[in-house]
Amino acid sequence: xxxxxxxFPGSNCDRDMFHVLSDVFHMTPQYCWHDKPLPENLDAVVxxxxxxxxxxxxxxxxxxxxxxxxxxxxxxxKGIPILGxxxxxxxxxxxxxxxxxxxxxxxxxxxxxxxxxxxxxxxxPFTNKFELNEKIPIPIANGDGRxxxxxxxxxxxxxxxxxxxKYDQVVNGSSNQIAGVCNExxxxxxMMPHPERAAEPEINPHDNKPSSLIFxxxxxxxxxxx
Amino acid sequence: xxxxxxxxxxxxxxxGRDPTSTELQIVAAEWSExxxxxxxxxxxxxxxxxxxxxxxxxxxDSGVLDVGDGYVVTAHIESHNHPSAVEPYGGAAxxxxxxxxxxxxxxxxxxxxxxxxxFGDIEKDQHAKWLFKNAVKGVxxxxxxxxxxTVGGEVxxxxxxxxxxxxxxxxxxxxxxxxxxxxxxxxxxxxxxxGGATGRDGIGGSQFASDSLESENRSAVQIPDPFIEKLIxxxxxxxxxxxxxxxxxxxxxxxxxxxxxxxxxxLDIGIEMDVDNVHTRESDMxxxxxxxxxxxxxxxxxTDSVKLVKFQDICNKFRIECSVIGHVTxxxxxxxxxxxxxxxxxxxxxxxxxxxxxxxxxxxxYLENIEDKKSFPPLSDYxxxxxxxxxxxxxxxxxxxxxxxxxxxxxxxxxxxxxxxSVLRLDNGKxxxxxxxxxxxxxxxxxxxxxxxxxxxxxxxxxxxxxxxxGMLDHLQFGNPRDPEIFWTFLESLNGLTDFAKDFEIPxxxxxxxxxxxxxxxxxxxxxxxxxxxxxxxxPLRVQKINTDDCxxxxxxxxDELGGSEYSEYIHKFIGGKCPAVDFSESKKxxxxxxxxxxxxxxxxxxxxxxxxLAVAVSELCMTNLIGCTVSLDDVPGDKMDADKxxxxxxxxxxxxxxxxxxLQNLExxxxxxxxxxxxxxxxxGESIRFTDNSKSLxxxxxxxxxxxxxxxxxxxxxxx
Numbered sequence: 001x002x003x004x005x006x007x008f009p010g011s012n013c014d015r016d017m018f019h020v021l022s023d024v025f026h027m028t029p030q031y032c033w034h035d036k037p038l039p040e041n042l043d044a045v046v047x048x049x050x051x052x053x054x055x056x057x058x059x060x061x062x063x064x065x066x067x068x069x070x071x072x073x074x075x076x077x078k079g080i081p082i083l084g085x086x087x088x089x090x091x092x093x094x095x096x097x098x099x100x101x102x103x104x105x106x107x108x109x110x111x112x113x114x115x116x117x118x119x120x121x122x123x124x125p126f127t128n129k130f131e132l133n134e135k136i137p138i139p140i141a142n143g144d145g146r147x148x149x150x151x152x153x154x155x156x157x158x159x160x161x162x163x164x165x166k167y168d169q170v171v172n173g174s175s176n177q178i179a180g181v182c183n184e185x186x187x188x189x190x191m192m193p194h195p196e197r198a199a200e201p202e203i204n205p206h207d208n209k210p211s212s213l214i215f216x217x218x219x220x221x222x223x224x225x226x
Numbered sequence: 227x228x229x230x231x232x233x234x235x236x237x238x239x240x241x242g243r244d245p246t247s248t249e250l251q252i253v254a255a256e257w258s259e260x261x262x263x264x265x266x267x268x269x270x271x272x273x274x275x276x277x278x279x280x281x282x283x284x285x286x287d288s289g290v291l292d293v294g295d296g297y298v299v300t301a302h303i304e305s306h307n308h309p310s311a312v313e314p315y316g317g318a319a320x321x322x323x324x325x326x327x328x329x330x331x332x333x334x335x336x337x338x339x340x341x342x343x344x345f346g347d348i349e350k351d352q353h354a355k356w357l358f359k360n361a362v363k364g365v366x367x368x369x370x371x372x373x374x375x376t377v378g379g380e381v382x383x384x385x386x387x388x389x390x391x392x393x394x395x396x397x398x399x400x401x402x403x404x405x406x407x408x409x410x411x412x413x414x415x416x417x418x419x420x421g422g423a424t425g426r427d428g429i430g431g432s433q434f435a436s437d438s439l440e441s442e443n444r445s446a447v448q449i450p451d452p453f454i455e456k457l458i459x460x461x462x463x464x465x466x467x468x469x470x471x472x473x474x475x476x477x478x479x480x481x482x483x484x485x486x487x488x489x490x491x492x493l494d495i496g497i498e499m500d501v502d503n504v505h506t507r508e509s510d511m512x513x514x515x516x517x518x519x520x521x522x523x524x525x526x527x528x529t530d531s532v533k534l535v536k537f538q539d540i541c542n543k544f545r546i547e548c549s550v551i552g553h554v555t556x557x558x559x560x561x562x563x564x565x566x567x568x569x570x571x572x573x574x575x576x577x578x579x580x581x582x583x584x585x586x587x588x589x590x591x592y593l594e595n596i597e598d599k600k601s602f603p604p605l606s607d608y609x610x611x612x613x614x615x616x617x618x619x620x621x622x623x624x625x626x627x628x629x630x631x632x633x634x635x636x637x638x639x640x641x642x643x644x645x646x647x648s649v650l651r652l653d654n655g656k657x658x659x660x661x662x663x664x665x666x667x668x669x670x671x672x673x674x675x676x677x678x679x680x681x682x683x684x685x686x687x688x689x690x691x692x693x694x695x696x697g698m699l700d701h702l703q704f705g706n707p708r709d710p711e712i713f714w715t716f717l718e719s720l721n722g723l724t725d726f727a728k729d730f731e732i733p734x735x736x737x738x739x740x741x742x743x744x745x746x747x748x749x750x751x752x753x754x755x756x757x758x759x760x761x762x763x764x765x766p767l768r769v770q771k772i773n774t775d776d777c778x779x780x781x782x783x784x785x786d787e788l789g790g791s792e793y794s795e796y797i798h799k800f801i802g803g804k805c806p807a808v809d810f811s812e813s814k815k816x817x818x819x820x821x822x823x824x825x826x827x828x829x830x831x832x833x834x835x836x837x838x839x840l841a842v843a844v845s846e847l848c849m850t851n852l853i854g855c856t857v858s859l860d861d862v863p864g865d866k867m868d869a870d871k872x873x874x875x876x877x878x879x880x881x882x883x884x885x886x887x888x889x890l891q892n893l894e895x896x897x898x899x900x901x902x903x904x905x906x907x908x909x910x911x912g913e914s915i916r917f918t919d920n921s922k923s924l925x926x927x928x929x930x931x932x933x934x935x936x937x938x939x940x941x942x943x944x945x946x947x
Contacts, residue, residue, distance in 0.1 A: 009544060010453055012373020016637045033543075049635075051371040054453025110366050110630045141370070141632040197634045202651055205642070205768075 001027040001222050004045045006072070006088075008034045008063040012050035013086065013196065020196040021046070025215045034063065038071035043222045044081040044125070045072060047088025049141070049194060059102065059144045060090030069095050081125035081221060082188045083214075086142055089180070089190030098181055098190045099157065100149040106173030110143040114206065116168040117179050117193060121161050124186045125221035129213045135168065136214075137206035138193040140179075145192040147174040147181070160184055165191055229254050233580075240576045248562060248570040251514040253577055255480035256487055259741055262580035265707040266739040269717060272724045277733035279696055285409040285473065285492035287328035288399065289735025291697050293761060295654035298406060300399035302328040303662070303699040303757055304478075305740045309447040310364075310391040314357045318343075318364030318393045319450035320428075320522050325397040326374065327476030327525065330459055333407035333466045334399030336372075337636055338650055340662050341365050341379040342701075342755045343627075344392035348383050348619055348943055357391045358383075359944055364450070365395070366630040371452035372459065376631035377639055377648035377660070383619045384666055386751045390743065394701050396662055396757045400652060405466055409473040411493050411528045411554045418534070419482070420461070420541055420548035421524040422454045425507030428481070428520025454523040457544040462525065470537045473528040481519045483577070485526045486552075487560050491578035493528075498561040499552025501569070513564045528554065590711035596671055597789055600803045605870060608917070608925045611797055612841055615874075616849075616932055618796045621838045622939035640766055644850075646690035646834055649766045659693035659760035663836075666751035668790035668876070669719065672805035676790065677719035677754045678726045682808045682878050684758035685730070686834040689817050690881065692767040692824040693760025698727060700737035700756055705749025707741045715752045716741075723754065729810050732758070770830040772851040772884050774911040779893065781904040782816050782880035784840060784864035786871050792838050793874035806877050812903070813879040819900035820881050826896065828889040835880040841873040841925070843882050844908070845915050849933040854912035859919045863903045869919045884910070 003021050007014045014031065021029040029046075032038055038045070052063035063069070069091070076082055076097055084092040092098045105111055117136040119127055149157065154175055157163050165180035180191030198204045198211035228250065229237065237245055237253055245253065259265060276282070281290040281298060288302035306321025322339060329336045343361055346354035358381075369376045374397075428448035465471055473493060477485045482504070490497045501513040507521070527548075529537055534550065541548040555561070560577055562570040605611050615621050628643040640657060641649035647661035663684040669676030685695045700723055705712045727734055743750045788794045789803035823829050835843040840862065848855050859872050867875075885893060890906065897904045915932060917925040 010371070010456055012371075012456065012635060016635065019637065050373055051453065051456070054371055054451075054456075056453070110370055110632070112632045112634060113629055139634050141634055143370075194634070197637055200637070202640055203634070203637055 002042050003027050003029045004032045004038060004042045005029050006032045006034065006045065006047050006068060008052035008066065010050055010052045010054050011048055013048040013194065014050065017046055017048040017196045020199050020215065024199055025219060032068065034066045034068050036068065038068055038075065042075065042080065044218055045075065047084040047091055049086030049088060052087055052091065060087055060094040063091045064094035073097065076188050079185060079187045081218060083126055084190040085194055085196065086192055089192055090144065092188065092190045097188050098183055099153055100147055100181060102144050103146040103148050104144050105146050111145065111172060112139065112141040114139050115171050115193065117165040118168050120163045120166055121182065124164055124182050124189050126189050126214050126217050127164060128220055129217040134210060136210035138195060138198045138211055140171065140193045142192055146172045147178045147192070149175050157181060164189055229257065233257060236581060241572060246570055248514050248517060249572050251518050252483040252487065252570055255483045255518045256577050257580040261480045261484050263739055264580045265583050265585055265741060268582050268584060269720055272720065273734040274727050275734055277731065280733050280735060283406065283408060285475065285489060287331050287476065289697060290332060290406065291735060291759065292403065293652060293654065293656060296403050297652060297654050298334065298401055298403045299658060299759065300329050300332045300334045301396065301697065301699055301759055302736045303394060303396040303701045304738055305392065305394045305701060305703060307392050307740055307743055310361055310393040313447045314360035314391055315364040316447050316450055318361040319368040320448040321393045321395045322365055322368040323450060323452065323455050323522050324478045325395045326372065326455065329397045329399035330462055331474050331476050332399065333405050334401035335463055336374050336397050336459065337400045337638060338398040338660065339369050339374055339376040340396040340660060340757065341376060342394035342662050342664055343379070343381045344387050344753065345383055346388035347385050351388060353389065354383070355944060361391055361393055362627050362630060368450055368452045370632045372456050373635045375633045375635050375639055377633050377650065378643050380662060380664065381624050381627055382664065384751065386666065388747055389745045390750065392703060392753060394755050396699055398658065398660060407466065407471055407474050409493060411473050411495050413554055413556045415472055415528050415530050415554040416534055416550050417497055417499060417552040417554065418527040418529060418537065418548055419504060419524060419551045420527060420546055421458050422451060422521055423505050423507040423547065424516055424519050424524070425521045426511065426515060426519065429515055429518060448520050448522045451523055457546050458523055458525060461540050461544045461546055464540050465537055468536060470529055470533040471527055472530065475526045477524040477526060479520060481517065483517045487574045487577035489526060490558070490560055490574040494558065496555035496557040496559040496561065496574065497552055498555050500563045502564060503549050503551045505547045505549045513569055517562065585707055585713050586710045587714035587717050588710040589714050596802045597804050598802065599786065600788065600800065601868065602798050602870065609927045612925050612927055613932065613935060615792060615796065615838050615842060616845060616936040617939040618792065619940060619943060620792055621842055623937045624940065625937060626941040626944060641691055645769060647687040649691050657762035657766045659688040659691040659762060659766065660757065661687035662755055662757040663687065664753055664755035665790065666753045667795055668805050669754060670751035671790040671802060673715040673718040673752045674722035675805045675807040676752065678722040678808050679806055679878055680754055680756045681723055681726050682813055683834065683836050684756045685817065686881065688758050688760030689820050690832040690834055691762065692821065693762045694821065695732050695758050696761045697735040697759040698732050698756060700734055700754060701740065703740040703743055703750065703753040703755065705742065705744045712749055719752055719754045730814065767824045767832060772830060772847065772853055772910050774853065775887055776830065776884055776910045777887050777890055777906055778855065778857065778908045778910065779883045779904055780863060780880065780907045781819060781883065781897065781902055782812065782863065783877065783903050784862050784872055784875055784880065785877040786865065786867050787875045787877045788871060791874055791876045793870065808878045815900060815902050816879045816881060819897055819902045822896065822900070823883060823893060828893055829883050829885040831884045833882045835882060836876060839874040839876050841917065845932055847882065847884065848915045848929050849936055852929060852933065853910050854914045854916065854929050855908055855910045856916040856918065857908035859917055859924065861905045861907045863905050869924055873917065
C-alpha cells in the first residue's frame with residue numbers, strides 16, 4: 001500500500017503524517033518532493049499540513065501551482081484516493097480540485113484546540129468505516145480555516161453529498177460549520193482538522209479510535225482495490 | 227554604539243596599533259555586554275555545569291543531555307527584550323528564530339518551544355496591551371510556521387515592565403547522539419554563510435541591547451522570516467545526515483563578527499574571509515555594516531571543498547542561498563578583506579574575549595525592612611476576593627495565549643499546555659517534561675529566596691508530571707549592572723540558584739544573562755527565569771478526571787509568607803512582607819514522595835501550589851474538572867494562622883494530590899514512610915468551591931462562575947482595548 005506524502009517547501013506535518021501511516025497503520029508511505037514527478041505506483045496521496053511557501057500571497061496558492069499538482073490532478077481523475085489536511089486542504093481548494101475557499105478564522109487568530117467533528121458522508125475512501133453522524137474528537141491548528149462557499153454552491157454540495165465533516169458547534173465561522181469536503185466523485189477529500197494528531201492514544205486525551213477510522217477506511221478501500 | 231574610551235585604549239594596547247574602522251565595529255559588537263557577558267562571566271562560573279547526563283562539546287550554543295538509548299536532548303534559552311519593547315511582533319518572532327538556530331547548531335532537530343512573556347499593567351496601560359498582543363502574535367506566527375510546537379510558558383504583568391517587554395524563549399532539541407556536530411576544522415576548510423541575505427536590519431543590535439532603552443532604534447530590530455528558517459532547518463538536517471558539516475554556528479547578536487570570531491576562538495583556528503562574497507540584500511552595503519548586521523536566518527558552516535558540492539546541492543534543493551565567504555587558517559586571526567585589501571586583521575582571542583569586569587555590589591537600601599511581616603485588615607467577603615484573584619491578569623487562564631500557538635505539531639505533546647508542565651514523548655519510549663518559571667515580585671522582595679523559589683517551582687511542575695529534574699536553564703535578567711545595588715541583586719540570585727543546583731544535583735546546562743533592562747522610568751525588578759527539564763523513564767502521570775467523592779491530600783507546610791504574593795500586591799496593593807523561602811530538605815522529601823505516589827499509579831493528578839496559593843490551586847482543580855470541592859482550612863498542614871494567610875500564602879514545596887477515596891489508606895501509609903508533612907484536606911463533589919474555617923463557611927463560589935471568569939478574563943482584557 002504505497003502512499004505518497006507530498007512535501008512542499010514549508011510543509012511541516014509531513015513527518016507526522018509519515019509516522020502515522022507507517023508506524024501506526026503499517027502502510028508504505030514515501031515522501032514526494034514538490035518539483036519531482038509523482039511516482040506511478042501510488043495507491044493514495046496525502047497532502048499534509050504546514051505553511052507551504054510560508055503562506056505567502058495566500059495559504060496554499062503557490063503550492064497549488066507546483067508541477068506535482070498537475071500529476072495529482074491526473075491521478076485524481078483516475079479515482080485514486082487523495083487526502084488534504086489543513087494546508088493540504090487549502091492547496092486542494094486553490095488548485096481547483098475541491099470547491100470553496102478557506103478564509104481567515106472569524107477570531108482573526110491562529111486557533112489550536114480540540115474540537116468534535118460529525119461524519120456527514122461515510123462513502124469516501126477516508127470515511128467508509130464510520131457510521132453517519134459519528135463523532136470524532138480531533139485538534140485544529142490553523143489561521144485560515146474558515147471554509148466558505150456561496151449559498152448556491154452550498155446547496156450543490158449538499159445535493160451531491162460533498163460535505164464530509166462538520167464541526168459539532170461553531171468553531172471558526174465556516175459555512176454551515178463545514179470542516180471537510182470532497183469532490184463530486186468522492187475520492188478527493190480535504191479537511192482542516194488533523195487526523196494524524198489524533199490517531200494515537202498517547203497524544204489524544206479523548207479517544208483515538210474515531211480518528212484512526214480515517215486511516216482504517218483508507219486501508220479498507222485500498223485493500224478492496226488490490 | 228562604540229567602545230568606551232578606556233576600552234579603545236585597551237584594544238590599541240592589545241593589537242599594538244590603531245584599529246581600522248571595521249575592526250572597531252567588530253570589537254564593539256563582540257565586547258558588548260550582550261555578546262561578551264563581561265559583567266557576569268566571572269561570577270557565572272560558580273554554577274554547577276557538569277552531571278552524569280551532560281555532554282560537553284566545544285562551541286555549542288545549547289546544552290546537551292544524554293537521555294539514553296543513543297539519543298540526546300538539547301536545550302537553550304534566550305531573550306529578546308529590547309527589540310520586543312520597540313517592535314513587539316518582530317522582536318518576539320526573531321527571539322524564537324534565534325534560539326531555534328542554537329538548537330540546530332548542535333545538529334539536533336528543534337522539537338519544542340516555551341515562552342516567558344512579561345509586560346506592564348495591561349488593565350490600565352494601553353501600550354502594555356499592544357506590546358502583549360503583538361508579542362504573542364510574533365511568537366505564534368514564527369513557531370507555527372516552522373511547525374515547532376510552543377508547548378508551555380508563562381505570562382506575567384507588573385508595573386515594573388511599563389514601556390518595556392520581556393520576551394524569553396526556550397527551545398528544546400532532540401536527536402541521535404551520533405549525529406551531534408563535533409565542531410572541528412582544519413586548515414584550508416571552507417567557511418560558508420547560508421540562509422537569508424545580509425541586510426541593514428539589526429545593525430548594532432547587540433550594543434542596542436547592552437544599554438538602557440531610551441530611544442526607539444527601529445533599525446536595530448531584526449526582521450523575521452520563518453519560511454527561510456524552516457528551509458534552513460531542513461537543509462541543515464539533511465546536510466547533517468550526510469555528514470557534510472565540520473562545524474556550525476548560528477548568526478545572532480553581533481552578526482558575522484561574533485559568529486566568525488567566536489567560532490575561530492572556540493576551535494583554535496584563524497578565519498580569512500572576504501565581505502564581497504557575502505550575499506547581501508542591498509548592493510551598496512558598507513563592509514562594516516555587513517560585518518555587524520544581525521539579519522536573521524543565517525548559519526555559518528565550516529566544511530571542505532569536496533563536501534561543499536553536496537552541501538550546495540542541498541541548498542539548491544531548498545532554494546537557499548549559500549556563499550563561500552572564506553577559509554580556515556592557522557594563525558588564530560580573524561582576517562577580513564574587501565576588494566582584495568585587508569580591512570581587519572585581528573587576533574580572535576582579542577575579539578572573542580573582552581576583559582571581564584569585577585563590578586562593585588552593595589545591598590540595596592530598599593531591602594532593609596521590606597520583609598517585615600504584615601497583617602492585612604480582615605476581609606469582609608472572601609468569595610469576592612477569590613473571584614477577583616481568578617480574574618486577575620497574572621492568575622487568569624492563559625488559554626488566549628497558548629490557543630494561538632500550535633502546541634500539537636510534531637505529535638509529541640502528551641501533556642498539553644495548561645497543566646503544571648508539558649510532556650513530550652521521545653523516540654526511545656521515554657518522556658521529557660519541561661517548564662519555565664519566573665517570579666519578579668518575590669525576587670524583588672528577596673532576590674536570593676525569590677530566585678531559588680523560581681527554580682523550585684519549575685522543579686515542582688515537572689515533578690507533578692512524574693519527571694525527575696535532570697537539567698536547568700537559567701536566564702538572569704536585571705537592570706544596569708553598573709549600579710552596585712542592582713548588581714548585588716544579580717549576585718544574590720545567582721548564589722541562590724547555585725546553592726539549590728548543587729544541593730539537588732541539577733546541572734545548569736545553559737543560560738543567558740540579559741542586563742540593562744531599563745527604561746527612563748527605571749530598572750525592572752530582578753527577573754531570573756528558570757527552565758527545568760525532567761525525564762520520565764516509564765510513563766508520565768496522565769491527569770484523570772476528578773469525580774464526586776474523590777479526595778484531596780496536601781503535601782508540604784503552609785507558612786506565613788505573603789511577601790510578593792498576588793494576594794498582597796493585587797488585592798492589597800502592598801509590596802513587601804516575608805518572601806517564601808525554600809527549605810531544601812523539606813523540598814527534597816516532598817519531591818521524592820510525589821514522584822513515588824505517581825509511580826504507584828494510585829493518584830489521579832498532582833498539582834503544585836504557587837501563584838495565588840492554596841485557594842487558587844484548589845480552584846484550578848475544580849475549574850478544569852468542573853466539579854466542586856470542600857476544603858477545611860483547619861486541616862491544612864503548617865502553623866496556625868489567619869485564614870487569608872493559609873489561603874493565599876505562596877509557600878513553596880507544596881503539592882495537591884487527588885485520588886479515589888479507596889486509595890486513601892495506601893497513600894497515607896506511603897507518605898508516612900517518606901516522613902513528609904501532609905494531610906487529607908478535603909473532598910470533591912457539589913457545584914461550588916468551598917473553604918471552611920472552624921467549620922464555618924469562608925468561601926463559597928460557584929465552579930461554573932469561577933471557571934467562566936478565569937477562562938475569559940484575559941481575552942476580555944485584550945479584546946476590549
